[in-house]
Amino acid sequence: MPTYSSKLTTIERHILAEQEQHPSASGDLTNLLYDIALAAKIISREVNRAGLADILGVAGNTNTSGDEVKRLDEYADKAIFRVMDHTGRLCAMASEEQEDLISIPERFATGKYVFLYDPLDGSSNIDANVSIGTIFSIHRKITYGARGTLEDALQPGHRQVAAGYVLYGPSTVMVYTTGHGVHGFTLDPTIGEFLLSHPNMKAPKQGAIYSTNEQGYWSWDPKVRAYVDWIKKDDKATRRPRSSRYIGSLVSDFHRNLLYGGIFFYPATAKNPDGKLRLLYELAPLAMIAEQAGGRAVDGRGNRILDLHPTGLHQRAPVFLGSEDDVREAEVFLRGEHPAQKT
Ligand code: P6P
Numbered sequence: 461m462p463t464y465s466s467k468l469t470t471i472e473r474h475i476l477a478e479q480e481q482h483p484s485a486s487g488d489l490t491n492l493l494y495d496i497a498l499a500a501k502i503i504s505r506e507v508n509r510a511g512l513a514d515i516l517g518v519a520g521n522t523n524t525s526g527d528e529v530k531r532l533d534e535y536a537d538k539a540i541f542r543v544m545d546h547t548g549r550l551c552a553m554a555s556e557e558q559e560d561l562i563s564i565p566e567r568f569a570t571g572k573y574v575f576l577y578d579p580l581d582g583s584s585n586i587d588a589n590v591s592i593g594t595i596f597s598i599h600r601k602i603t604y605g606a607r608g609t610l611e612d613a614l615q616p617g618h619r620q621v622a623a624g625y626v627l628y629g630p631s632t633v634m635v636y637t638t639g640h641g642v643h644g645f646t647l648d649p650t651i652g653e654f655l656l657s658h659p660n661m662k663a664p665k666q667g668a669i670y671s672t673n674e675q676g677y678w679s680w681d682p683k684v685r686a687y688v689d690w691i692k693k694d695d696k697a698t699r700r701p702r703s704s705r706y707i708g709s710l711v712s713d714f715h716r717n718l719l720y721g722g723i724f725f726y727p728a729t730a731k732n733p734d735g736k737l738r739l740l741y742e743l744a745p746l747a748m749i750a751e752q753a754g755g756r757a758v759d760g761r762g763n764r765i766l767d768l769h770p771t772g773l774h775q776r777a778p779v780f781l782g783s784e785d786d787v788r789e790a791e792v793f794l795r796g797e798h799p800a801q802k803t
Pocket residue numbers: 581582583584673708709710711736
């Protein structure tokens with residue numbers, strides 16, 4: 461009888477196996493993660509067809525690709541809502557695309573989880589066929605009553621029950637954590653299954669990549685400038701060589717750094733005094749992933765991202781996240797304590 465070495469694990473089987481480690485689990489979170497995988501397949505199909513929309517013609521789409529991008533954002537937002545709104549697993553949702561908290565329609569039962577998401581981050585890159593992503597964060601309901609409230613959504617990241625992202629690139633990859641490690645799955649579109657491709661992902665302790673938009677350089681805090689000036693100097697006697705890699709699509713930059721090692725940062729700038737990226741549905745989920753993979757995520761103001769208590773659904777925060785040694789190295793500069801800052 462031949463022995464097969466590679467275990468073929470679908471995301472459904474993996475999530476179920478995780479649930480089995482928690483006998484008291486009701487299965488709601490398991491099913492919620494299935495729902496996300498379904499929404500990811502639906503969005504992946506549409507994103508992969510996007511470039512053909514103008515050629516093939518899409519009902520109602522006769523404008524420039526700018527509208528095509530907006531259409532995709534709205535499509536992804538609606539796809540997630542339609543997969544999630546009637547399952548009875550959620551008490552409320554919040555989306556980057558919607559100003560206010562999204563209630564579960566009265567005709568549907570509600571559940572004990574809050575689902576926060578950026579349906580299609582980086583979508584302005586779609587015209588250039590650059591990878592883009594969905595980011596999600598799941599909290600447990602903390603208020604009484606069936607329907608979720610803003611208080612249920614505005615929880616610090618360390619209370620997340622699960623978090624993850626989907627990267628629509630050369631292949632579609634879904635990465636998630638429920639607090640027991642980080643696991644990545646690659647979609648085989650021919651069978652419509654996410655197959656385990658990155659079990660128990662660990663961020664390299666340090667990397668050779670730094671990712672930031674250096675256009676903001678002159679409006680950064682001088683301590684951030686000192687950090688970048690220092691890592692850019694080619695002096696192998698005193699520092700590790702670094703390369704700049706910046707796609708401008710958060711999930712792409714984050715995923716590459718998670719695999720290869722490195723640091724992503726979006727500091728406060730004159731244009732974005734609190735940074736550009738959103739705390740609730742971008743930074744908190746990626747910070748949970750980073751920490752679960754052995755990395756680190758801070759706001760550059762002395763706080764872990766996961767300890768920040770949000771006061772608004774679309775609140776922004778500065779961020780330094782990725783390999784632990786790289787983030788800690790940046791923090792030394794942000795505290796003004798590096799010898800290079802003494803001259
Ligand atoms: P900038 C995309 O618009 C996005 O929200 C993230 O995906 C990305 O990391 C960031 O903005 C890029 O911002 O200012 O460099 O264009």
